[in-house]
Amino acid sequence: MSKERARRRAEREAERERLAAARAAREAKAARRREVRDRLVGPVAGAVAAVLPRRPVRVARQRGYLARRRRTENGVVAVLWFLVQVLAWILLDSWTARLGVFLGSILLLPVLVTIVFDRRS
Incomplete structure (x- = not known):
């Protein structure tokens, strides 16, 4: 029984580590994007940052x-x-x-x- 619990604990810890690594990768990618954006447009104040679009918006022409x-x-x-x-x-x-x-x-x-x-x- 204890071997089974140890195996499940190891699986949970491995899953936790995998999620933490994925979160760290996402945060690093977001930090790189913020750094590139700040280099291009300068640092943005907190209130104005919410107004700026995250990515360019493409407007599609209606069809039909x-x-x-x-x-x-x-x-x-x-x-x-x-x-x-x-x-x-x-x-x-x-x-x-x-x-x-x-x-x-x-x-x-x-x-x-x-x-x-x-x-x-």
């Missing part, structure tokens, strides 16, 4: 039919708005008229987008 359709619609709207501005610049000589077209197009753009691209119908 609806996302593609929305991107197409937004592109069409942007191109048409830009063309209206260019035509106003070319055809109108008055700065007040150009400003009026600019402000009018900004104010009417959401209304026209809602009417033309309404998804409820």
Whole structure:
């Protein structure tokens, strides 16, 4: 019986040592990362460190039919708005008229987008 207990104790101690070694390796790796980060951006105060991201965040573009359709619609709207501005610049000589077209197009753009691209119908 005592041999079995000794064997189990040895297994527990070996597991404990393995976990301690893994923890020490993780802490050493984190310390190296902190050291590299501090060399690159300088030491960071405690309150600000929580705000900084741990790693760069990659923003993925949404995929699928609806996302593609929305991107197409937004592109069409942007191109048409830009063309209206260019035509106003070319055809109108008055700065007040150009400003009026600019402000009018900004104010009417959401209304026209809602009417033309309404998804409820």
